[in-house]
Amino acid sequence: MFQHTHTNKLKALAITALVLMGLLSLTGCGGDDPAVGSIRGEPSFDAAHQTYSAAEFFETTGYRMGGNSPFAFSATNGDLLVSSDKSGVYNAYRMNTETGQMTALTQSDDRGVYVDSWFPEDDRFIYQQDGNGDELTHVFAMAPDGVVTDLTPGQGHKAGFAGWSDDAESFFIYSNERDGEAFDMYRYNTSDYERSVLYQNTEGLDLGAVSSDGRYVVYTRNNSNADTDLFLIDVTQDELDLVNITPHDGNVEYSAMGFTPDNSQFIYSTNEFGEFSQAWSLSMETGERDVVVAEDWDVMYVSYSPSGRYRISGVNNDGSTEVTLTDLTSGESAIIQDVPAGDLAQIRFNRDESAVAFGLYRDTAPFDIYFMTLGSEAKQLTSALNPAIDSANMVEGEVVRFDSYDGLPIPGILYKPRQASAENPAPALVWVHGGPGGQSRKGYSATIQHLVNHGYAVYQINNRGSSGYGKTFYHLDDLKHGEADLGDVVASRGFLSSYDWIDGDRVGIIGGSYGGYMVAAALAFEPESFEVGINIFGVTNWLRTLESIPPWWGAFRTALYAELGDPATDTDRLTAISPLFHADNIVKPLLVVQGANDPRVLQVESDEIVEAVRANDVPVEYVLFEDEGHGFRKRVNRITASEAYLQFLKQHL
Secondary structure, eight states, X not given: OOOOTTSOHHHHHHHHIIIIITTOOOOOSOTTSOOTTSSTTOOOOOTTSXXXXXXXXXXXXXXXXXXXXXXXXXXXXXXXXXXXXXXXXXXXXXXXXXXXXXXXXXXXXXXXXXEEEEOSSSSOEEEEEOSSSSOOOXXXXXXXXXXXXXXXXXXXXXXXXXXXXXXXXXXXXXXXXXXXXXXXXXXXXXXXXXXXXXXXXXXXXXXXXXXXXXXXXXXXXXXXXXXXXXXXXXXXXSSOOOEESOXXXXXXXXXXEEEOTTSSEEEEEEOTTSSSOEEEEEETTTOOEEEEEOOSSEEEEXXXXXXXXXXXXXXXXXXXXXEEEEETTTTEEOOOOSOOSSEEEEEEEOTTSSEEEXXXXXXXXXXXXXXXXXXXXXXXXXXXXXXXXXXXGOOOOEEEXXXXXXXXXXXXXXXXOTTXXXXXXXXXXXXXXXTTTOOOOSSOOHHHHHHHHTTOEEEEEOOTTOTTSXXXXXXXXXXXXXXXXXXXXXXXXXXXXXXXXXXXXXXXXXXXXXXHHHHHHHHHHSTTSOSOEEEESOOSOHHHHHHSOOGGGGGGXXXXXXXXXXXXXXXXXXXXXXXXXXXXXXXXXXXXXXXXXXXXXXXXXXXXXXXHHHTTTOOEEEEEETTOBSBXXXXXXXXXXXXXXXXXXXXXX
């Protein structure tokens, strides 16, 4: 639950397809066998349609490249730095860009390793690791001989890598070790890791950006969930004044995108000029501003190649990402050639800008890494999909819309099982994303493909309050959660029933995080709206959740309260929309899945709703992972969860 949707909603999604979408997955039975009619109400299958177990869907290999720095490629031999769950847990690897061969750099069998960057001149590298999902990340450096240094030692705090200095003699790390509710910025020496404070964030503002020359930091103040300000601090001055670089009237959102490589311009996003966020530049010398990228959709990000010659921009077009790679010396777009249709992501230039590595997201295949010398054809380095799965049995999602209870068009992504027809209508699931304010987007989900492969239609609804459809749409559920947005979710059932290939008498609801809350809310406040519910680490008691948000969200609290309510003053309304206090209304079967280390939605949320619904003599199943947090990172747990979903649905839907 909870992404920082108030400022850079879509950037949060881009990183987060880690937490809310791709990681909701679980497994179990040998699904290769159609098992026609073995359980009453189970979908029937065409004998020609091959089904697969959750284990087979999750026997894919996940990849992530090193962070968006100049040093994704090794200085010694040009190898890519990647994280991969090839072993079942994410570890660090070096990848040969000619052959795709990977060599393991770490051997963790427990906590995931997520890489950030090679060092500028040698094969040391920086990575992050938390405590099995507690989100208390530390930053580590590993030397070529395997010696690891925790750059942010201690207990109970959170830290992250913030980039390299332009002379490569230092790098930046943020940490809340001084104050749990404020991230300070530190400069570390590349040679011996000695550090100094670059900026002490005594105002408790949100992180924004740091210039590579170490002169400027940008922090964000959340005035509400619809209004933000950006402050520029020149850390070379004796008096560290916070200069508001976004003075404005009314509600306008701003977020930091970063500095150009030469630090001459600061790039930021704003929705000041219309429904959608645009990218603008601020000259650090003259103070002049200019539009960088503006479209009829949100600009998600703008970044640059190491020298600044190439600009990479991403636009969120109806749940898909349109990426443009522009050669600023000519103004022309550089073409990435000969790749399948899909969403480009994680574009990384090599050090002399002669080549790029990038990833590709597709509905029918997991994230794969490609390498391309500019002007040549792209070469696929990875094959993430389990070779045992025939891609012909996978399903492409279709963006569709319906008119909700008040006539508002609601978008979503619909997956139709290959075996569904008017003669063989499929049961359906409404899938509610996390957030609040997230967005379901096109791309591979092993969980969804597993469900669809076994005959369940899935509709990923982007109810009002979702990101990506303009600021008006995004704020339509402010202080109306569990009401206005729930109305869309309930109305989607009638929309799904209008398809002759969907069985309108068998529709369930599933969601994780905020989507899990919507599952519990639907069952509690609209008890007959769905036949079953699958609540994956969902909020059930808003009073407790809002009072126990992690301390490092201190700067985010104002925006969160503006959207959901202040537990100190909105007690009655928050009680009214909390399913736990209305659990006696729940009469339909419920599956709850939870990570014991979740810092955002505490385990007690799931414990209590399970106990309360069981008291109604209603079928309730509970899956608890002792070694997971807010999202399931270990493959074995994702398999277990996906199989639990399927078996629960076979029994109750």
